[in-house]
Amino acid sequence: MVKFTQVLRIPMDKSSLDPSLAELLKKLQQKYAVMGQDLSSYLDGLLHADYLTYWDYIHLDTLLSLQNPKTQFPDEKVFIVYHQITELYFNLILWELEQIAAKENMDEKFFIERTTRIVRYFQLLESSFTVMVDGMEKEQFLKFRMSLLPASGFQSAQYRLIEICCTDMINLVSLGMRESLQEYSDLEQQVEHLYWRSGATELASGKKTLTLQQFEEKYLKLFNETGMRFRNKNLRKLYQNHFPNSEPAKQLLRQLDQLANVLWPLAHLKSAGRYLQRDPEDIKATGGTNWQKYLPPRFQRIQFFPELWSPAETEEWGKAGVLNALGR
Ligand code: HEM
Known part of the structure; x- marks a missing residue:
């Protein structure tokens, strides 16, 4: 030859x-x-x-081998696939946050373009949540969910990482502790009081749910490291350091805050309302939280960019839609 x-x-x-x-x-x-x-x-x-094929390039066979229901109920597939779709979007959001953080010579155009992408992903996640709310038979859901204990979307590490990369750790501390822990207090101390850790801990006994215990064991080190890594380059810090007077950046970050911390949580809450709400007593969450008190955004009042909201807006955070989302 x-x-x-x-x-x-x-x-x-x-x-x-x-x-x-x-x-x-x-x-x-x-x-x-x-x-x-x-x-x-x-x-x-x-x-x-060989020539590259579409199916090899996107690893289609592997992708389609990753849905493994635990039960015979057909709608469990909808549940798994939609979680996977959400995690892929979370991954794209983190991809953008990493690139924004790594940008040398940050300029407003880049910041706005990339943050717009993040907003777009959240919009898609919010609007598509009807796949969960309306897309499964309640009877099937209530049966297959019991086979998933104690796993919960609560254990989505990418969701927590998005929060950490968007804002300073203090803004993720539970509402009751946020004021007393100063902005510049020890990061580990703030991590100790993250809102979701309190949400899955029984107040009286201090006992953590199994869901939380397992989640912390696997990911807490990563959350601490990421908090340190993004201490000076999370989205809020970059905005404050580079464009504190930019009106377009401000409006975009307000939009992101509302999508990530009110609209997506409300769309999500609506699914809990549809499947877990029952008179006289609500059905327990698989992760063991008191979901009625934990999930509504007005109780956690998480804001990535608190300085962009007036006291009145903060006071009303997440209120308008909550009753609506629960169908009450
Ligand atoms: C029928 C559909 C769903 C229901 C009924 C539902 C229910 C719940 C409940 C009750 C909680 C509270 C934690 C617990 O005790 O388990 C929770 C948390 C959570 N779920 Fe879902 N969920 C659904 C779909 C999803 C989907 C598709 C995702 C996408 C990844 C997701 C992500 C999350 C996240 C990130 C949390 C933590 C929220 C926070 O800490 O503020 N859930 N879910």
């Missing part, structure tokens, strides 16, 4: 080789030479390589 090596060594008739191709080969040769590599060997490899 004739190797590319040989072909390349043959003085080429200039008229037979497209000059742009020759130029490309030259550039490729330079690229590989820098790393001490021989381009001809790589071209040989290319000669024998």
Whole structure:
């Protein structure tokens, strides 16, 4: 077999080789030479390589092998797939937050473009939540959920990471402790009092739910590290340091705050309302929280950018839609 090596060594008739191709080969040769590599060997490899297919590129077979229901109820598939879709969007949001944080010479155009992408992902997540609220049979849901104990969306690490990358840790501290822990107090101390840790801890006994215990065991170290890493480059800090007077940035961050901390939580709450609300006593959450007191955004009052809201707006945080979401 004739190797590319040989072909390349043959003085080429200039008229037979497209000059742009020759130029490309030259550039490729330079690229590989820098790393001490021989381009001809790589071209040989290319000669024998298969063409890329769509299904291999997106790993379709692997992707479609990741839905493994625990029960025979067909709607459990809807439940699994929609959680996976949400986690993929969470992943894209984190991808943008990482890029914003890594940007050297930050400029307003970049900040706004990338934050707009995050807003768009949250909009899609909010509007698509009807897949959960209206897209499963209640009877099936109430049965298959019992096979999932004590797993809960509460254990979504990416959701927690998004929070940590968007704001300062103090804004994620439970409402009762937020004022007493100063903005510049020890980060670990703030992590100690994160709102979701309090939400899954029995106040009287201090006993943590199993869902929380397992979650902390797996991820708490990562949350502490990420908090440290994003201490000076979370979205709020970057806004404050670079564009504190930008009206477009301000409006966009207000939109993000509302989507992430009111509208998505309300869409989510609506699903709890649909499946878990029952008179006289509500059905318990799989993660063991008192979900009626934990999930409504007005109780946690999480704001990534508290300085962008007036006291009246803060006071009303999440209130308008709560009764509506619960269908009361
Ligand atoms: C029928 C659908 C759903 C119901 C009934 C439901 C119910 C609940 C309940 C009761 C909680 C409180 C924690 C607990 O004790 O378990 C919770 C938390 C949570 N769920 Fe869901 N959920 C549903 C769908 C989803 C989906 C699709 C996601 C997407 C990943 C998700 C993500 C979360 C997150 C992130 C939390 C923690 C919220 C926070 O800490 O503020 N849930 N869910």
